[in-house]
């Protein structure tokens with residue numbers, strides 16, 4: 001089948017917004033698996049002439065006890081089914097313990113990863129992205145998924161590791 005690119009990260013960092021950047025107007029739900037995995041949605045995607053499956057993870061909008069472990073479980077499953085990962089971090093917030101947990105998971109998995117430092121809506125915020133070099137995942141790509149700023153670069157980088 002097609003290579004699988006998973007988009008993971010904490011709730012509200014902008015994963016779905018970034019996925020919509022990839023999909024443009026051609027949004028199509030291919031799979032919405034039941035039960036514990038219902039929050040993982042796969043879409044057929046194309047970028048820079050490559051066809052692949054992009055997996056959005058989410059569904060943690062409700063703030064419940066054990067949220068972090070729910071994020072961790074979703075991330076673990078998404079990483080396991082992926083060939084490459086985009087880790088989305090909210091550059092305006094910085095690194096939380098949940099982010100650090102997901103980074104450890106990624107390291108153990110050995111999956112190639114591109115780090116998207118999202119919500120960098122203006123050049124003045126690029127320092128927030130640069131701070132994320134500390135994660136040890138290589139270059140943090142400054143992105144505004146909302147406005148489209150930098151989103152092409154992060155997707156090109158993802159294609160290079162997929």
Ligand code: GDP
Nearest residue numbers: 011012013014015016017058118119144145146
């Ligand atoms: P997800 O939970 O990680 O899928 O995050 P969403 O894509 O649903 O986005 C969560 C919120 O962050 C929404 O209100 C988005 O409009 C907002 N958001 C996403 N990307 C950006 C961004 O680049 N800049 C800003 N300022 N807000 C963003």
Ligand code: MG
Nearest residue numbers: 015016057058
């Ligand atoms: Mg989402």
